[in-house]
Amino acid sequence: MTALLTVERINSGYGDIPVLTDVSLTVDRGEIVAVVGANGAGKTTLLRTIAGLLPCRGGAVSFDGREIKNLSAHDVVVRGLVMVPEGGRLFPFMTVLENLELGAFNASARPALQRSLNDVFALFPILAERRRQLAGSLSGGERQMCAIARAIMAQPKLLMLDEPSLGLSPLMVERVFDLVPVLVREKDLTVLIVEQNVGDVLSMAARGYVIERGQVTRSGSGQALLTDPEVQRAYLGI
Numbered sequence: 001m002t003a004l005l006t007v008e009r010i011n012s013g014y015g016d017i018p019v020l021t022d023v024s025l026t027v028d029r030g031e032i033v034a035v036v037g038a039n040g041a042g043k044t045t046l047l048r049t050i051a052g053l054l055p056c057r058g059g060a061v062s063f064d065g066r067e068i069k070n071l072s073a074h075d076v077v078v079r080g081l082v083m084v085p086e087g088g089r090l091f092p093f094m095t096v097l098e099n100l101e102l103g104a105f106n107a108s109a110r111p112a113l114q115r116s117l118n119d120v121f122a123l124f125p126i127l128a129e130r131r132r133q134l135a136g137s138l139s140g141g142e143r144q145m146c147a148i149a150r151a152i153m154a155q156p157k158l159l160m161l162d163e164p165s166l167g168l169s170p171l172m173v174e175r176v177f178d179l180v181p182v183l184v185r186e187k188d189l190t191v192l193i194v195e196q197n198v199g200d201v202l203s204m205a206a207r208g209y210v211i212e213r214g215q216v217t218r219s220g221s222g223q224a225l226l227t228d229p230e231v232q233r234a235y236l237g238i
């Protein structure tokens with residue numbers, strides 16, 4: 001397998017405050033890879049740095065065979081690396097349809113807008129039903145679906161999901177987790193997913209990385225991490 005995303009020893013933070021120290025990871029094509037860790041460990045910072053939303057000091061980030069470290073967030077999206085931020089960040093006073101259309105705003109995705117819309121409505125029939133509704137009035141689960149659908153409108157190769165299960169009921173969490181492998185299969189996607197729901201995400205992911213205080217402290221197959229006594233003690237309450 002060839003790596004779609006390679007992150008090599010990156011450092012990042014906010015102003016003078018360092019958060020990530022020498023973080024490395026890879027995501028192969030067609031893989032689901034999980035990043036887990038406690039609150040404040042640096043998971044969101046990692047995704048935002050990869051997405052070009054935060055400057056990256058040192059190291060290298062390559063995507064689809066090209067260096068992307070110094071690209072703008074917009075150019076990263078155009079290359080096919082799209083993030084669904086924590087909480088979805090929809091535009092609440094715009095309709096579902098308008099939010100989805102904005103997902104296809106970039107020049108590479110725009111020509112396929114109608115086809116992409118049909119695709120996401122087939123994947124998420126609830127969004128087709130609610131297309132005229134303001135995004136701010138969706139339920140938490142519907143909002144997360146809409147945020148994922150909006151990202152798919154941008155025609156990603158790699159989808160980065162930041163805690164998609166946050167704030168959802170157990171039933172909705174299950175639906176979101178069921179959806180990820182379907183997206184990988186049907187949309188030919190690769191997924192890097194950050195989660196606090198450690199047991200569920202490691203069961204789904206091929207591989208995972210544990211981040212503690214801005215550093216990768218463990219990595220391995222989802223199964224290996226699930227049975228790792230340290231991971232069980234720290235994150236699974238076993």
Ligand SMILES: Nc1ncnc2c1ncn2[C@@H]1O[C@H](COP(=O)(O)OP(=O)(O)OP(=O)(O)O)[C@@H](O)[C@H]1O
Pocket residue numbers: 014017019037038039040041042043044045046196
């Ligand atoms: N805009 C910011 N300015 C300064 N410090 C920040 C900023 N955003 C995050 N931090 C700090 O960076 C560290 C890592 O935060 P980050 O949001 O990456 O954690 P996380 O692993 O995503 O946590 P959570 O699971 O709670 O979402 C924290 O100490 C946090 O306080």
Ligand SMILES: [Mg+2]
Pocket residue numbers: 043044045086162
């Ligand atoms: Mg976070």
